[in-house]
Amino acid sequence: MVAKDFNRDGYPDYLLFNSSSLATVIWYMNNNVHIAGGPAPNLPSGWDIAGVADFNGDGYPDYVLENASSGGTRIWYLRNNDNVGTAAGPSLSAGWTVAGVADFNRDGHPDYLLFNSNSLATVIWYMDNNVRVAANHGPGLPSGWTVAGLADFNGDGYPDYLLYNANTGGSSIWYLRNNTQIGTASGPTLPSGWTLAGTADFNRDGHPDYLLFNSITRAPVIWYMSNNIRVGGTRGPTLPTGWKLVGH
Numbered sequence: 652m653v654a655k656d657f658n659r660d661g662y663p664d665y666l667l668f669n670s671s672s673l674a675t676v677i678w679y680m681n682n683n684v685h686i687a688g689g690p691a692p693n694l695p696s697g698w699d700i701a702g703v704a705d706f707n708g709d710g711y712p713d714y715v716l717e718n719a720s721s722g723g724t725r726i727w728y729l730r731n732n733d734n735v736g737t738a739a740g741p742s743l744s745a746g747w748t749v750a751g752v753a754d755f756n757r758d759g760h761p762d763y764l765l766f767n768s769n770s771l772a773t774v775i776w777y778m779d780n781n782v783r784v785a786a787n788h789g790p791g792l793p794s795g796w797t798v799a800g801l802a803d804f805n806g807d808g809y810p811d812y813l814l815y816n817a818n819t820g821g822s823s824i825w826y827l828r829n830n831t832q833i834g835t836a837s838g839p840t841l842p843s844g845w846t847l848a849g850t851a852d853f854n855r856d857g858h859p860d861y862l863l864f865n866s867i868t869r870a871p872v873i874w875y876m877s878n879n880i881r882v883g884g885t886r887g888p889t890l891p892t893g894w895k896l897v898g899h
Contacts, residue, residue: 655703655704655712655851656712657677657679657711657712657729657731657732658677658679658731659710659711659731660679660681661855662679662680662681662682662853662855663680663851663852663853664677664678664679664680665677665678665680665685665871665887665888665896666678666691666700666703666896666897667890667894667895667896667897668694668699668700668894668895668897669893669894669895670893670895671893672693672893673693673694673695673696674690674691674693674694675690675691675692675693675694675700675714675897676688676689676690676691676894677689677691677731677732678888680853680887682853682854682855682873682885683853683873683885683886683887683888684888685887685888689731689732690732691729691732691734692714692727692729692732692733692734694716697718697719697720697721698716698717698718698725699716699717699718699719700714700715700716700717700897701715701716701717701724701748701749701750701751701752702714702715702749702751702752702761702763703715703752703897704752704753704754704761705761706726706728706760706761706778706780706781707726707728707736707780708759708780709728709730711728711729711730711731712729713726713727713728713729714726714727714729715740715749715752715763717743717748717749719748721742722742722743722744722745722747723739723740723742723743724739724740724741724742724743724749724763725737725738725739725740726738726740726780726781738780738781739781740763740778740781740783741763741776741782741783743765746767746768746769746770747765747766747767747774748765748766748767748768749763749764749765749766750764750765750766750773750797750798751764751798751800751801752764752801753801753802753810754810755775755777755809755810755827755829755830756775756777756829757808757809757829758777760777760778760779760780761778762775762776762777762778763775763776763778763783764776764789764798764801766792766797766798770791771791771792771793771794771796772788772789772791772792773788773789773790773791773792773798773812774786774787774788774789775787775788775789775829775830787829787830788830789812789827789830789832790812790825790827790830790831790832792814795816795817795818795819796814796815796816796823797814797815797816797817798812798813798814798815799813799814799815799822799847799848799849799850799898800813800847800849800850800859800898801813801850802850802851802852802859803859804824804826804836804858804859804876804878804879805824805826805834805878806857806878807826807828809826809827809828809829810827811824811825811826811827812824812825812827813838813847813849813850813859813861815841815846815847817846819840820840820841820842820843820845821837821838821840821841822837822838822839822840822841822847822861823835823836823837823838824836824838824878824879836878836879837879838861838876838879838881839861839874839880839881841863844865844866844867845863845864845865845872846863846864846865846866847861847862847863848862848863848864848871848896848898849862849896849898850862853873853875854873854875856875856877858875858876858877858878859876860873860874860875860876861873861874861876861881862874862887862896864895864896866895868889869889869890869891869892869894870886870887870889870890871886871887871888871889871890871896872884872885872886872887873885873886873887
């Protein structure tokens with residue numbers, strides 16, 4: 652999930668997108684409480700946000716944009732909610748999308764996680780800012796599952812896959828060490844009408860949490876997690892009509 656700390660207050664924030672106006676908005680959060688908000692840059696036509704991470708090392712998270720038609724990627728460097736620069740990233744081959752961004756090889760640079768919905772394969776593109784420097788295959792996903800988020804659930808210092816099955820509502824954590832799957836654990840099942848929008852540590856207990864979203868009521872809910880176990884939950888602020896939480 653693109654729940655990153657844009658204003659650097661220690662709490663992850665919501666990033667919202669309006670597909671009609673192409674506008675983005677950041678909702679600054681304190682755990683589950685919306686404390687402020689501000690407009691962020693509008694996207695160009697044909698582009699979507701594929702991930703958020705600090706690519707240029709200035710301490711602020713940046714947008715990774717993807718164009719589904721051309722396969723192009725771009726990085727928009729942000730300082731809180733202001734676009735302070737842009738750089739072209741590597742282009743994707745047909746059939747592949749950016750499923751998220753995280754530092755898989757722990758070199759201090761966030762990497763692209765690619766997913767192919769036809770073959771169900773994953774690939775990690777190791778990045779140095781906007782430049783692809785290497786690549787490695789990750790584990791293939793089972794049918795019906797997608798990557799809903801990337802976070803270190805077992806505390807070993809490596810990001811893990813958070814998988815979600817929209818048909819069953821099931822969730823699963825695949826523990827990774829760089830590109831290698833070293834274990835798996837079942838997570839809680841979501842109730843009907845809810846989707847898994849992503850993951851971040853909202854209550855700052857050192858464990859990534861689930862962010863759920865209901866497209867009918869437009870309400871988000873945080874499920875507080877300890878590794879793969881749900882230990883609590885709380886409601887978040889309702890989104891206005893026409894807006895969605897940016898996933899991954």
